[in-house]
Amino acid sequence: METIKIVIAGPRGRMGREAVKLVEETEHFSLVGVIDHKFEGQKLSKADDFKSNAIIYTDIEKCFSETKPDVLIDLTTPEIGKIHTKKALEYGVRPVVGTTGFSDADLKELEELTEDRGIGAIIAPNFAIGAILMMKFSQMAAKYFSDVEILEMHHDQKLDAPSGTGLKTAEMISAVRGAKEQGHPDEKETLAGARGANYQGIHVHSIRLPGLVAHQEVLFGGDGQTLSIRHDSFNRASFMSGVKLCVEQIMNLDVLVYGLENLID
Ligand SMILES: NC(=O)c1ccc[n+]([C@@H]2O[C@H](COP(=O)([O-])OP(=O)(O)OC[C@H]3O[C@@H](n4cnc5c(N)ncnc54)[C@H](O)[C@@H]3O)[C@@H](O)[C@H]2O)c1
Ligand SMILES: O=C(O)C1=N[C@H](C(=O)O)CCC1
Helix, strand or coil, X not given: CCCEEEEEECCCCHXXXXXXXXXXXXXXXXXXXXXXXXXXXXXXXXXXXXXXXCEEECCHHHHXXXXXXXXXXXXXXXXXXXXXXXHHHHCCCEEEECCCCCCHHHHHHHHHHHHHHCCCEEECCCCCHHHHHHHHHHHXXXXXXXXXXXXXXXXCCXXXXXXXXXXXXXXXXXXXXXXXXXXXXXXXXXXXXXXXXXXXXXXXXXXECCXXXXXXXXXXXXXXXXXXXXXXXXXXXXXXXXXXXXXXHHCCCCCEEECHHHCXX
């Protein structure tokens, strides 16, 4: 298998650390550089507790020009992730983006840029295989249960709400059941936000607590019955087989893929 040259943005973050480990441990992956907002020019092994001697860049353009990677793995923040993804496409580097918080307009812009450049991009709101199955099962269930609410639960350091996974789940359910107002037509919130966010009538509730990692329950209700579909990630290693799959698959893509469910049967 040919070696894939990788740059990771956000290597010292919770996800970035796991991604560095994944790349270090995968024979046909090579970490050629990392992008951080400090430690310019230092070796990653000197800046933190890593084995890799990849150089840290604070300037993404310098990083791409000097290291000429095949793939960028972005695990930063919503604002920075968008800038990095656009820059990667401009430089002909395929982006695998785990960073969440992208709007529809952002996705559209990136899709157009991908078409212009003729190279693939993956935006994956969730890399965990169990979470992808939870979303697929929810889409299946929505054909039979049209009333549903989503409870997404994450650690309290998360910047975006709802989570990328919660939003993607709502989009997937809505694609099969359409828009539907749920609950009583005269329902009123006596405390703003009590009914959560509303995507095409699907209420999405975001819980943030220390102790949590990434969890979601999709709760369907029908005549005299409920159905709960739940997934729990207890650590960030749970996301890494999905990251590996994306890096391998992106080499054969020439379009933007939004969601891992589009890459697995
Ligand atoms: N797709 C998935 O499966 C998945 C799973 C977990 C987290 N996430 C998403 O990944 C992102 C990162 O999550 P996290 O928990 O690792 O966050 P984190 O806060 O632990 O890490 C983010 C890192 O980005 C770095 N960073 C900030 N600005 C930067 C810049 N300009 N250049 C380079 N690096 C910069 C920070 O220093 C930090 O180390 C979030 O958007 C989160 O929602 C996605
Ligand atoms: O920890 C996070 O932040 C996560 N974000 C993703 C999301 O927004 O869905 C996936 C799970 C972890």
